[in-house]
Amino acid sequence: MSYADRIKEVIDGSDVAIFMKGTPAFVMCGNSDRALQALRRAGASVTAIDVLPDPQIRQELSAISGWPTIPQVFVKGELVGGADIVEELEQSGDLEQKLRDKLGEGYADSRDETTVALA
DSSP states (O other), rough: OHHHHHHHHHHHHEEEEEEESTTTTTTOOOOHHHHHHHHHHTTTOOEEEOTTTOHHHHHHHHHOOOOOOOOOOETTTTTEEEEHHHHHHHHHHHHHHHHHHHTTTTTTGSSEEEEEOOO
16 A cells, blocks of 8 residues: 555544654654644544655655645644644634534543554
């Protein structure tokens, strides 16, 4: 299976997916950490994908999303954006609202973090 297929599978199969530099346990980028922390504060369960093991992952991801930078956050298959956008949504209360709208009222009940390796 190609990276593109696996990326689409993660985006489509995850409530919240964050493509980041590093993992939640070992974040390798300040912007990735900012987006992850905003998702944590909003109570989201996240599936994290480290883009660093192979440059092809990042190239395929940007080709799919049309978004050039990392991190990239998706909710139920929809691109939300990067760190700045996720933080702005959190500060305005719109991040929790978007999560509630897409995932249902009890979305924060399971608060789980999974890391998926593509490489």
